[in-house]
Amino acid sequence: MRQPLAYELHDLLERGRDRQLRLAVTGLSRSGKTAFLTSLVNQLRHAGLEARLDLLPAARQGRLLGARRVSQQDLSVPRFPYDQAMSALAETPPRWPEPTHGISELRLVLRYRPAKRGWFAGETRQLTLDLFDYPGEWLLDLPLLAHNYLSWCRSQQALAGEQRRTHFASWHASVDSLDPAKEADEADLAEIAERYAEGLRAAREAGFADLQPGRFLLPGDLAGAPVLQFFPLPGLSEADPAALAALPPESNYATLARRFHHYQKHIVKPFYRDHFRRFDRQIVLVDLLGALNAGPERFEDLSRALANLMQSFDYGKRSLLSRLFAPRIDRLAIAATKADHVTPEQHPRLVALLEALLADPLKDLRFASVPVRALSLAAIRASEAREVEHRGQRTPALRATGLDGEPMLLYPGEVPERLPDSAFWARQGFSYPSFRPLPMEGGALPHIRMDTALDWLIGDKLQ
Numbered sequence: 001m002r003q004p005l006a007y008e009l010h011d012l013l014e015r016g017r018d019r020q021l022r023l024a025v026t027g028l029s030r031s032g033k034t035a036f037l038t039s040l041v042n043q044l045r046h047a048g049l050e051a052r053l054d055l056l057p058a059a060r061q062g063r064l065l066g067a068r069r070v071s072q073q074d075l076s077v078p079r080f081p082y083d084q085a086m087s088a089l090a091e092t093p094p095r096w097p098e099p100t101h102g103i104s105e106l107r108l109v110l111r112y113r114p115a116k117r118g119w120f121a122g123e124t125r126q127l128t129l130d131l132f133d134y135p136g137e138w139l140l141d142l143p144l145l146a147h148n149y150l151s152w153c154r155s156q157q158a159l160a161g162e163q164r165r166t167h168f169a170s171w172h173a174s175v176d177s178l179d180p181a182k183e184a185d186e187a188d189l190a191e192i193a194e195r196y197a198e199g200l201r202a203a204r205e206a207g208f209a210d211l212q213p214g215r216f217l218l219p220g221d222l223a224g225a226p227v228l229q230f231f232p233l234p235g236l237s238e239a240d241p242a243a244l245a246a247l248p249p250e251s252n253y254a255t256l257a258r259r260f261h262h263y264q265k266h267i268v269k270p271f272y273r274d275h276f277r278r279f280d281r282q283i284v285l286v287d288l289l290g291a292l293n294a295g296p297e298r299f300e301d302l303s304r305a306l307a308n309l310m311q312s313f314d315y316g317k318r319s320l321l322s323r324l325f326a327p328r329i330d331r332l333a334i335a336a337t338k339a340d341h342v343t344p345e346q347h348p349r350l351v352a353l354l355e356a357l358l359a360d361p362l363k364d365l366r367f368a369s370v371p372v373r374a375l376s377l378a379a380i381r382a383s384e385a386r387e388v389e390h391r392g393q394r395t396p397a398l399r400a401t402g403l404d405g406e407p408m409l410l411y412p413g414e415v416p417e418r419l420p421d422s423a424f425w426a427r428q429g430f431s432y433p434s435f436r437p438l439p440m441e442g443g444a445l446p447h448i449r450m451d452t453a454l455d456w457l458i459g460d461k462l463q
C-alpha cells in the first residue's frame with residue numbers, strides 16, 4: 001500500500017504532467033459518427049451548465065467545470081466541423097449535420113476538480129482530450145494486409161451473394177472477359193476499376209458493409225489516383241499460383257497485383273502507423289437498427305463487416321495488428337446508435353443483440369484483455385418516449401417528426417434479443433423511418449446515455 005506522503009507526491013506529479021487522452025470515434029458510413037462527435041463536444045462544453053450527464057460522476061458531483069476548444073497539434077488533419085454541425089441543428093427546421101468523409105480532429109481542454117482532495121483543496125486540473133473521427137471503412141482494409149493479391153481475389157469472390165452481385169453487374173460485364181495474361185491497357189484498367197468502385201458504392205447504398213478496398217468508398221484526396229485503379233480478378237479459384245506469378249510484369253495480372261501491394265504499403269499501413277497506433281481509447285458505432293430494418297442479407301453482411309472491422313482491436317500477441325503496429329488502445333466501447341428509434345424498454349434488448357452479433361470478436365477481445373463495453377445510445381435524441389392506450393392497455397410509444405415535417409406517434413416494434421431467425425424476417429414487424437432532430441432548447445443537445453459512454457471512455461481520467 002502506498003503511504004500518505006507517497007500519495008501526495010503522486011498527486012503533485014500528476015498535476016505537473018500534461019494529461020492527455022486521444023479518443024477516436026469510428027463506425028461505418030451513416031452509423032452516426034458525426035452526430036456522436038458533435039454531441040460529445042456539445043455535452044462536455046455544457047457540462048456543469050445545462051447538459052444532463054448524471055451518469056458521469058465528475059459531472060454529477062459538479063467537479064467537471066467545462067471544456068474549451070484549442071488548436072489541435074497535427075495541422076495536416078482537417079478540423080472536425082463542430083460549428084457547422086451545430087448551426088445545422090439550430091436551423092428552423094433543424095437539420096442533421098453533413099457527415100464527415102475522412103479523418104478529422106478536434107482538441108478540447110477539460111477543467112475539473114479531482115475527486116480526492118489532497119493538500120490543495122479547491123485546486124483544478126486539466127485534461128487535454130484529442131478527439132478523432134475516421135471512417136470504419138478504413139478498418140475493413142486491415143484484413144487486406146493479410147493477403148497477397150491472389151488470395152485477396154479469392155476471398156472477394158467468396159463473398160458474392162445473389163443480391164450483392166446485382167450491384168456489380170456492369171463490372172462483371174467488363175472484367176469477365178479480361179485475360180490475366182494479356183498486356184495491360186491503362187485506360188481499360190481505369191475503366192474497370194471505376195465500375196468496381198461504382199459497384200462498391202451501389203452495394204453500400206443498398207446497405208452492404210463488407211466492402212473492400214475501403215478507400216474506394218471514401219477516397220478523400222486519392223480520387224482518380226492510379227493506386228485506386230485495381231480490383232479483384234474473378235475466376236482465379238482454380239488458377240495455378242506459380243503460373244500466375246510467372247506472368248510478365250506488363251500483364252493485367254502482374255499490374256493489378258503491383259497496385260494492390262502499393263495500396264497495402266502506401267495507403268493502408270500509413271493510416272495504422274500514423275493515426276490508429278496512437279489512439280488511447282476508441283468507440284465503434286453501429287447502426288444495428290438500420291441493418292435490422294434492411295433485411296437478412298444485409299444484416300448478415302453487417303455482421304461480417306463488423307467481424308472484419310473488429311480485427312483492428314484484436315491485440316492478441318499473434319494478431320496481425322500487434323505484429324505490424326503495436327497499438328495501445330486500452331479501452332474500447334461498442335455502441336448501437338440511434339436508440340431513440342425504439343421505445344426505452346427495448347434498449348436492453350438492443351444491447352443484447354449487439355453482444356450476440358459481436359459474440360466472437362468480443363470473446364477474442366476479452367481473451368486478449370482489452371476492456372470493452374457494449375451499450376446503446378442516441379447521440380442526438382430525436383424522439384420522445386410516450387405511453388398510449390391501446391386496446392385498453394397502456395403501451396410504450398414514440399413521438400417524433402418525420403424528415404418531411406409530418407408528426408408521428410409510433411410503436412417501432414420489438415428488437416430481437418438474439419440473432420434474428422427466419423421467423424423474425426418473415427414477420428419483419430420493424431419500422432424505422434428517419435426522424436428530424438428536435439428543435440434546440442438551450443445549448444445542450446438531448447441524448448440517451450451519452451453520459452454512460454463518456455464515463456466509460458474518459459471517466460477514470462476525471463478522478
Ligand code: GDP
Nearest residue numbers: 029030031032033034035096099378379380382
Ligand atoms: P456518419 O456517416 O457515421 O457520420 O453518420 P451521421 O452522424 O451523419 O448519421 C447519419 C444519419 O443517422 C443522420 O443524418 C441522422 O439521420 C441519423 N442519426 C445519427 N445519430 C442519430 C441519433 O442519435 N438519433 C436519430 N434519431 N438519428 C440519428
